[in-house]
Amino acid sequence: MASQRILVLATSTGGGNWPPLAAVTVDLHQAGHTVQCFGDPTIAQDFASAGIALKVVPAQDTMRTFFEQWFAAGASGPSPLRAWAEACLPAVRELVSHFGPRLILSELFTMPLAWLTKEACGVRWCYVNPGYYFGTDGRRPFDADYIGPPGIINRGELTHAAGEADLVLHGTDPLFDPPPPSLPQHHHYVGPLWWERSKEVPPYLDVPGAPWVLVTVSSAPQPGEMTLAGTALRTLAAFPLRVVLTLTAQTLLPPGQPRGARRRDQSPLIRRAYGAGALGSGSAWCGSPCGGPRGSGSDCTT
Numbered sequence: 001m002a003s004q005r006i007l008v009l010a011t012s013t014g015g016g017n018w019p020p021l022a023a024v025t026v027d028l029h030q031a032g033h034t035v036q037c038f039g040d041p042t043i044a045q046d047f048a049s050a051g052i053a054l055k056v057v058p059a060q061d062t063m064r065t066f067f068e069q070w071f072a073a074g075a076s077g078p079s080p081l082r083a084w085a086e087a088c089l090p091a092v093r094e095l096v097s098h099f100g101p102r103l104i105l106s107e108l109f110t111m112p113l114a115w116l117t118k119e120a121c122g123v124r125w126c127y128v129n130p131g132y133y134f135g136t137d138g139r140r141p142f143d144a145d146y147i148g149p150p151g152i153i154n155r156g157e158l159t160h161a162a163g164e165a166d167l168v169l170h171g172t173d174p175l176f177d178p179p180p181p182s183l184p185q186h187h188h189y190v191g192p193l194w195w196e197r198s199k200e201v202p203p204y205l206d207v208p209g210a211p212w213v214l215v216t217v218s219s220a221p222q223p224g225e226m227t228l229a230g231t232a233l234r235t236l237a238a239f240p241l242r243v244v245l246t247l248t249a250q251t252l253l254p255p256g257q258p259r260g261a262r263r264r265d266q267s268p269l270i271r272r273a274y275g276a277g278a279l280g281s282g283s284a285w286c287g288s289p290c291g292g293p294r295g296s297g298s299d300c301t302t
Contacts, residue, residue: 005034007101007123009092009110012042013063020130020171021107023195026050036099038092040064055095061087063109067152079152085113089120096121108158115161127165128193131172135159137180169193209242216246 008025012018029035029052037047037054040062044054059065066080066087092113104125106114111127118125134142134155142155162168167186170177171193179189205212215232217225229245236243 003032003034004102005036005100006103006105007092007096007099008035008037008039008105009113009117010037010039010043010107011063011109012040012046013067014107014109017107017109017130018043018046019195020193021105021128022046023171023193024105024128024169025052026195036095036101038088038095055091057088057091061091079157081109081112081152082157085110085116088113089116092117093120096123111158111161111165115164118164124166125164126167126169127162129162129168129170129172132177133170133172133179133187135162135180135184137182139178139180210240211242213241213243214246215243 006028008021010018010021010025025035025037029050035052037043037052038057039047039054040057041059044056047054057063061084063080063084066084070077070080070083096117101123104114104117104123105128106125107128107130114125114127117123132138132140136159163184165186168184168188170179170187170189171191172189173191174189177189179187213236215229215236217229229247233243233245
């Protein structure tokens with residue numbers, strides 16, 4: 001296949017939305033396509049060693065800035081996703097005019113920007129869905145899976161936007177995310193999309209001994225999750241296993257945690273342990289490839 005020019009619209013805001021898109025981006029780059037990324041400083045840091053061209057969003061126009069302003073105003077009014085997309089559109093249109101992409105790639109939070117860019121520039125668009133199917137014909141209620149302030153995600157707008165995409169790749173599995181009875185022809189379940197940052201592996205993971213088990217909670221706090229984590233720790237304590245529990249920086253440890261607790265970045269851990277945790281967005285698939293349920297993304301470990 002001839003090399004194509006591909007523009008990737010990325011943001012680190014949203015946690016698990018980014019890794020599946022990063023997996024597709026890196027694979028396209030390694031396959032010989034010319035990839036240009038539009039993203040924030042965190043994305044630039046993630047891709048520093050990948051050799052992928054990147055235009056960094058100005059500090060005042062990062063999605064995180066728009067979220068902070070929205071929360072400061074009481075989390076009311078239109079979603080910050082649309083406001084961010086409108087603010088970034090001029091820069092992206094200029095990038096399109098100079099780069100000349102054949103295709104645009106986006107994830108969930110950058111979908112509004114991709115949609116506006118397609119309308120303004122006439123470039124075909126592929127949406128990489130990092131989690132569950134959320135169309136109006138979905139088998140599960142939207143509110144059963146979505147965690148977060150209600151004003152951020154407008155299901156109607158996103159469903160309509162996804163309908164405007166020329167291609168939708170679902171980085172999930174129909175075993176736990178059943179597709180609707182009649183999946184649109186431009187939607188495809190592609191399975192887990194693997195990608196993680198390269199980080200130093202904690203030395204204790206290489207110490208010979210019992211197998212490791214990874215227990216994890218979501219990066220978006222959910223009611224009762226620490227009760228579930230505590231139950232997992234107490235249950236696994238009866239078996240010849242070593243256990244790592246991942247938590248966000250804001251999460252309190254469950255009562256009765258083992259002595260010698262450590263808090264570390266989780267990225268180097270996930271491919272060396274069996275996972276036990278909540279299935280969810282893209283980071284959920286960064287569990288052990290050797291089997292077991294996959295744990296959802298989080299920021300540090302105990």
